[in-house]
Amino acid sequence: MPQATLEQLRLDPNHPIGVSLHTHGVKYTQMSDGTVHSNSFVPPGGSRTYIWYAQPRNTNTGAQGTAGYWWYHDHVVGGPHGTPGIRSGLFGGLVVRRQGDPRPDRTYVLAFGDRQTINLRRSSEADTCDEQNPVPGPTCVVAKLGEKVEFLVIGIGDDMHTFHVHGHSWADTRTGVIEGTGALANSIPIIDNKTVGPGDTFGARVIAGESVGPGHWMLHCHMQFHSDLGMSTTFHVLDENGAMTAHAGHAPANPVQAAPAGGGQDAPAHGNHG
Amino acid sequence: MPQATLEQLRLDPNHPIGVSLHTHGVKYTQMSDGTVHSNSFVPPGGSRTYIWYAQPRNTNTGAQGTAGYWWYHDHVVGGPHGTPGIRSGLFGGLVVRRQGDPRPDRTYVLAFGDRQTINLRRSSEADTCDEQNPVPGPTCVVAKLGEKVEFLVIGIGDDMHTFHVHGHSWADTRTGVIEGTGALANSIPIIDNKTVGPGDTFGARVIAGESVGPGHWMLHCHMQFHSDLGMSTTFHVLDENGAMTAHAGHAPANPVQAAPAGGGQDAPAHGNHG
Amino acid sequence: MPQATLEQLRLDPNHPIGVSLHTHGVKYTQMSDGTVHSNSFVPPGGSRTYIWYAQPRNTNTGAQGTAGYWWYHDHVVGGPHGTPGIRSGLFGGLVVRRQGDPRPDRTYVLAFGDRQTINLRRSSEADTCDEQNPVPGPTCVVAKLGEKVEFLVIGIGDDMHTFHVHGHSWADTRTGVIEGTGALANSIPIIDNKTVGPGDTFGARVIAGESVGPGHWMLHCHMQFHSDLGMSTTFHVLDENGAMTAHAGHAPANPVQAAPAGGGQDAPAHGNHG
Structure with a gap:
């Protein structure tokens, strides 16, 4: 202060x-x-x-x-x-x-707060991962493919926010996972976006890269003016060898206008879906 | 009007x-x-x-x-x-x-509304309990140690709020309690802070002073500028004899700077935890 | 754009x-x-x-x-x-x-967004149903008495909202209904108003007119200044013959000051409740 x-x-x-x-x-x-x-x-x-x-x-x-x-x-x-x-x-x-609660491989605390901040920082300061040697911390959210990752999301300050992460979803329960089976287990919402007001807290549990693979997955407030003003970081999912995949840059200084790789065609990850 | x-x-x-x-x-x-x-x-x-x-x-x-x-x-x-x-x-x-629904000993209706109000009042007007003779009502939230208390929280007006009470928590269910056991009962969130938008309503059920004892427990919106502007009242938990405990004052006129009782050491309530 | x-x-x-x-x-x-x-x-x-x-x-x-x-x-x-x-x-x-998920008879997508809009429109533009020949669509929410209707509610843009529909309620589950019985099924909240922040989505399932009959049921954001500025449409429930009931007009040009039909007495729908 x-x-x-x-x-x-x-x-x-x-x-x-x-x-x-x-x-x-x-x-x-x-x-x-x-x-x-x-x-x-x-x-x-x-x-x-x-x-x-x-x-x-x-x-x-x-x-x-x-x-x-x-x-x-x-x-x-x-x-x-x-x-x-x-x-x-x-x-x-x-x-x-x-x-008996499921134990995560990694826990990240993410405070969504005023002035469009995640852990009190925004824009490039919210994601300071060294891509060659990422050290997990409040401004470096990283995990290896398949690791169980727990996000403890906290709302602080004056503003409402929504927590969203690309490519990953979780169960809206006490632990972020579903235990048990049957009709009631079947009724529990699976979500990838959740409102968090000041003082609210919840746990979101994901398996890093599950069904989506490694990559740089955006993690941001989905209030558009908040994310536009920098309330966004990245969930870096490393490949099975712990290597970070190539990255076009979170906020590219130069426009990226070249045609996407693959001639505009996505390469399906699973042959039997293509 | x-x-x-x-x-x-x-x-x-x-x-x-x-x-x-x-x-x-x-x-x-x-x-x-x-x-x-x-x-x-x-x-x-x-x-x-x-x-x-x-x-x-x-x-x-x-x-x-x-x-x-x-x-x-x-x-x-x-x-x-x-x-x-x-x-x-x-x-x-x-x-x-x-x-078969559990019956409370007391029910309080708490409307969280515009201009930082609880039941249309803020600051000292939100808590008008006479400490010698507290009469339960919209601006006097009081219960005896061990009583089952039900808060019906309502959002009214234009603004978002979060409902928070100190020292107490509840289950995020239809009734505010958990009935049943097993893995699914185990998956229900226990919370002490909940977002309430206009038109939203929910029931929060607590046992007055359970595991925390009697005292003056703050009950407030956790949006910081709302609570700072007076969107705060007190859940007064009387002791087993119905007496209100001593109180340093919700908004002390004079600064309280003396060293806390116990020489800076909290006196543990349960010997085997100290 | x-x-x-x-x-x-x-x-x-x-x-x-x-x-x-x-x-x-x-x-x-x-x-x-x-x-x-x-x-x-x-x-x-x-x-x-x-x-x-x-x-x-x-x-x-x-x-x-x-x-x-x-x-x-x-x-x-x-x-x-x-x-x-x-x-x-x-x-x-x-x-x-x-x-095995329950199938609806009708699905409506309702995006609650900035500038007090439902599906990007407000006031009379949010409800363009031709009462003689209502064609279901983004600005004509209509169903016949008893049909199973599914609302997919989406929050978009910058603002918080609350989704509310008159006369109807739903279970706060993955599907909007409760499957299963017992104490835990009993603990699931039934709601008629829900906070939706940007990026949030949920499904609300209702049976058109169930226990309330046909009519013009308001569907609106319950933030008062949002609804006052036109963030409101109508869920038109047709009678069993598919006819729309008479309607005094959503925004009457002339004041409606006559005494209500029935001499100020509601005509009970079910004799044994009157």
Whole structure:
């Protein structure tokens, strides 16, 4: 956060100077709520231990348990809802699993936020993968063909967004996959685009490149003016050898007007479909 | 609605003067639609009986039945969609249960609307609980530890919102709870934040203070600028004796900068977790 | 798209001139992605075959299959997200069914978009049904009493919307109906209003006039300023003989102030409910 803003905060007689940790989904007492009114924040120079409890679902008591895709964030910087704190990056993702839940090979936390940002960055800054040596991270979403990838999608800030990824879809369930069979399993929606409002979180599970192959798959907000302004990154799916495929460039400096390879004909991936 | 607006309506040759009742979810004929074009509104000085039918789900005919969390509202005041009527408060919540549905101890209707309002009020006006003698109502959301509380959340007006409550979560189902077991029951999301657009309704079921204890739990829109502008109230969970716990104040006039109780250490609620 | 805009595109050195086909939900390789960076668009004067694969769900591999309510659209006209292309109408709906899925009698594709439009039109242009001879189409939503009608709802453009239809509701599942019985089938929400963000798609299944009879049922965005500005059409349910019932007019030129038929009393449709 800019120093100027911090200075302003220090002069505000109506708001405490401090920082806090407020979490979604898991359990805690008021002393770990991370809010102003509960006096559970950290003053300058202080320290504080926040205690969170994970709990199983209990069908006797009706307790829902704490498994889910959650996030945690500051709740006091700059105001009683921590808005400037969140905007400055004081947040993170939290996954709580049930026993037996499917384990992913990779997890990416993707915060969709204000000013058309994914993980607080937009346009070329949202995708900084080195194509020769991609290092997975908040601005480098990469997996090898066939890996199980979990996206924890978080909405932050003021705006609505929709999360969309090319070539991949997931089940709209707690875990992003369907377990079980029969008529009801059959009724669960499979989606590739989902509305995410501020504070919303969900888990989208995909198998990298499943039925579509390796490549550079766009991952973006589908609000057109958001994606046009740079709210877009790439899900890079490497081939079975871990190599990145050739790429015409996400934002080509020169127009690409040549006829597509194959004389305008797509080469079918599976002979018996051609 | 201000008298001036009513006067303007009386001078509008293109719109009827009257009021109506339009409902969601339950069944009715065109004569009870409450719309201008079906001539099913109430002119000044008139009266009208609206008839709604509740019906069970019928697996033979495919009729879905009418159980759900719904709302009703005016559809003619100020225009063919009743926008000024709704804005003036001409709406309410409607719960239709199936036989065997879990019964709550308390039900609160919470309309998330324009100008950052919950039940048409914001900031301190959204929470008018008398801490010595809290009387449950649209601006006093209160329950005793362990009570089953049902929130009927309604989106009204022009804006998108997200409904969030601290310390509590619910199942994203028709009733807000999970009935049944097995892999599919296991796949139902547990959430504590949900997008609600205008006209959307859902039921969120929680057990007051379950695993978190009594206290003053914030209940707010998680769009940061909405909550910052006062779209926030409190879910007051009383202790087992019905007493309200001490409270540092929702919007403290003086900064709270003292070190938290416990020397910066949270006192764990359950010894075997500490 | 206006010619002027096309001319501007031709002068833009940073963007290819062409058009593409990008689809949601079904499978394709990068060569059929329809994007700039994958060089899978169609230059002026060229042609291209896009190949899409439908696949069943595979519980062994975890592949989710491709059944669902999807859409396809241009992804290159005017920019790397095809925003002007979509705005110009370069999109459509796509339904992929599983074996055994319930078949509708009629399917309507309804795109909720910017400038308060349904299928790119608003106000009286959104409903052009000839009441004497209604011809089903994008601006004439009509069915006979008892027909199974499927709405494929698509969000396009920049704005959030909510889809609402009077008198009818559906199950919030993959197919819009519930198959199966028991506690979990019982937990599926029945809704009549649903948030749809850009890129979102879902299928809403209703039985025309079920429990409510024939008539002119409003179908509109429930964001009040959207519906007030004309984001509203009509679901015309004909009687069992295929005749359209009398109608007071969607936007009456003259105020309708006469007392409703029946002396302000609704005539109950079913004697044993009156």
